[in-house]
Amino acid sequence: MKRMKQLLVLLLILALGLTFIGCGKKDTNTQTSGKDASSKDEGDLIVVGFSQVGAESDWRTANTKSFQSTFTEEAGYKLLFDDAQQKQENQIKAIRNFIQQDVDYIVIAPVVETGWETVLGEAKEAGIPVIIVDRMINVSDDSLFTCWVGSNFKQEGYDAADWLAEYLEKQGRSEETINIVTLQGTIGSSAQIGRTEGFAEKMKEHPNWVMLDRQTGEFTQSKGQEVMESFLKSYDDIDVVIAENDNMAFGAIDAIKAAGKVPGKDIIIVSFDAVKAAFEAMIAGDMNVSVECNPLHGPRVAEIIQKLEKGEQVEKLQYVEEGVYPAETAAELINTREY
Amino acid sequence: MNKIKHIWMKITGFSLFFPLLCLAVVLVINLIRTPDFFRISMNNGVLYGYVIDILNRSSELIILATGMTLVVAASGGTDISVGAVSAVAGAVCIYSLIGGASSDVYRIPYVLALVLGILAGTACGVFNGFLVAKLHIQPMVATLILFTAGRGIAQVLTQGFILYVRKESFKYLGNFLPGIPVPTPIFIAALVVILTILLLKRTSLGLYIQSVGVNRIASRLVGLNSSLIIFLVYVFSGFCAGIAGMIITSRVYSIDANNAGLNIELDAILAVAIGGNSLGGGKFTLIGSVIGAITIQALTTSLYAMKVTADQLPVYKAIVVVIIVAIQSPVVKRWMKAVRHKNALSGNRKKVKA
Structure with a gap:
């Protein structure tokens, strides 16, 4: 009897917990599709289900915003948005929900590369086209998704190295030994792999560049700061920091300042993503360059959906356009930045 | 000869011996691999060195481990919400301070925002405490x-x-703080630990917590309000999480709800375990947990200093943690006790012979 009671209480609490989680989710949903109630004729709208990784960085929120501002009801879409809070199981749940609601298109920004076969198979069976954005997925059967839209991370690595070479040449340091440290992203993420590889390949062209150390800062400001603190104590003469995203660069800047050096002058800061806060740092003179990782996938995905609506074929891999933004251009460009 | 043995036995019998040994081993390996690991210099008006980094970076963990130790001791369970609670506290603090957008203008006084943030953490602790103490739900x-x-x-x-x-x-x-060469988090952590120890030693609270942890029902029968004690330790854990949240947000002058204090609850539990505390509740040593917290951070920092590559980092960490926890496991401890006992017996026998 006592056992039963215990079990009952446990179940009740679990239910309570679930409603809690449910509430949290609903909140994020209403933010994005708050207009649901007011719209009457949902029949003509193209329904797009979007499973987003989370809101872990400025970049991610810009990515989310891009979708929200593109897939509006005025433009003829209804966007179902789901924040997976960095968990694949949440994404799989969301995709199953989308299939049940029989949406017209499913867009996924996957949190990891593997483990998608089953759920994408279900989507295929239901005849719903799937568009992958940002990170790539790793499936044995290519037909499980219609196409992929995202960044060419390796190219970003090349761009960063090319900018650095040019910058050093302008300073007359192209023969000098250049000591470099890298703050890597979360190990195994596409952005980390591409940027590390791209830069490493270009490094071979510059025998005077020395990579002193590489360590992960897990794409966060606090970890970036912690690792940079350690680098500064291990090496007296660091010339360049490559931070594989802006947030880690902010952390590195703080660590460099705390060590009594001047970021941007004593130590060149090369960063990726080019979020608005990075432009502010560049204007302040703390950062030298940020290679863009364009999060504005929304319009490109809309373009693809329009093509698919007309029954046209689309290319399997589609890269978005990306730029390199050195500090000199930061002041005039900051107002044009949307994220 | 016997005297040395006697002292040795006394040392190994000391409750903080193993936690300290673990920390010492980590530090000695550092000294061998990175000779200037212990060098501390003045740089830019502040203290500068790996050791300072370790103490600085372990501050949040020390504060969380303080709360966690009492939770473990009194309820034999763990509070796995501390990481998320510190994110809530940080979010409340920054939201009340500047509103929903990045800004450099305070809406309310800074101190008030800190109080609100810590209160939010404490409120989460009240919620946890209510569930565990009043509704008797398993802490996990x-x-x-x-x-x-x-x-x-x-x-x-x-x-x-x-x-x-x-x-x-x-x-x-x-x-x-301007003009002070020691990082502020170290002061805060020290303050939290010292005040907690004073509170436990000067009042009977420490004893109550232990006795509730050993046997909740028996404690109630001798007149202790077991539920209240358990409730209070969860509130205190939430309070500690609130303080840690303030430090975490101030470090990066921002709140990142997804990453603030991510996975730190696991480190806090580990710190309690490395500190030689039984996760089953009962007897506890707060200083042990503090040493445990410092050991965890020392391990991370020293792996950076030893240039372990990022993809291998978790492996090394795992190996060291497994060894540390295994050394302190009851089976190994019992075995060592048996060895000590045997030594003592043979020592006595020699004495008798002489």
């Missing part, structure tokens, strides 16, 4: 609720953005 399940929902609450406040406070004074708490 009860705190699982805020573990999953906490970051959601923080997300709602920040609307999914990273909110920055662009004001120099906001950084003092997590970095340096």
Whole structure:
């Protein structure tokens, strides 16, 4: 009897917990599709289900915003948005929900590369086209998704190295030994792999560049700061920091300042993503360059959906356009930045 | 000869011996691999060195481990929500300070925002305490609720953005106060630990917590309000999480609801375990947990200093943790006790012969 009671209480609490989680989710949903109630004729709208990784960085929120501002009801879409809070199981749940609601298109920004076969198979069976954005997925059967839209991370690595070479040449340091440290992203993420590889390949062209150390800062400001603190104590003469995203660069800047050096002058800061806060740092003179990782996938995905609506074929891999933004251009460009 | 043995036995019998040994081993390996690991210099008006980094970076963990130790001791369970709760506290603090967008203007006085943040952490502790003490839910399940929902609450406040406070004074708490060469978090952690120890030793609270942890029902029968004690330790754990949240947000002068204090609850539990505390509750040593927290951070920092590559980092960490925990396991301890006992017996026999 006592056992039963215990079990009952446990179940009740679990239910309570679930409603809690449910509430949290609903909140994020209403933010994005708050207009649901007011719209009457949902029949003509193209329904797009979007499973987003989370809101872990400025970049991610810009990515989310891009979708929200593109897939509006005025433009003829209804966007179902789901924040997976960095968990694949949440994404799989969301995709199953989308299939049940029989949406017209499913867009996924996957949190990891593997483990998608089953759920994408279900989507295929239901005849719903799937568009992958940002990170790539790793499936044995290519037909499980219609196409992929995202960044060419390796190219970003090349761009960063090319900018650095040019910058050093302008300073007359192209023969000098250049000591470099890298703050890597979360190990195994596409952005980390591409940027590390791209830069490493270009490094071979510059025998005077020395990579002193590489360590992960897990794409966060606090970890970036912690690792940079350690680098500064291990090496007296660091010339360049490559931070594989802006947030880690902010952390590195703080660590460099705390060590009594001047970021941007004593130590060149090369960063990726080019979020608005990075432009502010560049204007302040703390950062030298940020290679863009364009999060504005929304319009490109809309373009693809329009093509698919007309029954046209689309290319399997589609890269978005990306730029390199050195500090000199930061002041005039900051107002044009949307994220 | 016997005297040395006697002293040796006394040392190994000392409750903090193993935690200290673990920390010492980590540090000695450092000294061999990185000779200037212990060098501390003045740089830019502040103390500068690996050791300072370790103490500085372990501050949040020490504070969380303080709360966690009492939770473990009194209830024999763990509070797995502390990481998420510190994110909630940080979000409340920054949201009340600047509103829903990055800014450099305070809406309310800074101190008030700190108080609100810590209060939010404490409120989460009250919620956990109510579930565990009054509704008798297993601690793991009860705190699982805020573990999953906490970051959601923080997300709602920040609307999914990273909110920055662009004001120099906001950084003092997590970095340096002007003119003082020691990082502020070290002071805060020391203060929390010292006040907690005073509270436990000067009042009977420490004894009550132990006795409730050993046997909840027996304690009630001798007149202790077991439920109240358990309730209080969860409130205190939430309070500690609130303080840790203030440091975490001040360090990066922003709140990142997804990453603030991520996975730190696991480190806090580990710190308690490395400190030689039984996760089953009962007897506890707060200083042990503090040493455990420092050991964990020392391990991370020294792996950086030893240039272990990022993909191998978790492997080395795992190996060391497995060894540390295995050394302190009851089976190994019993075995060592048996060895000591045998030595003592043979020593006595020799004495008799002589």
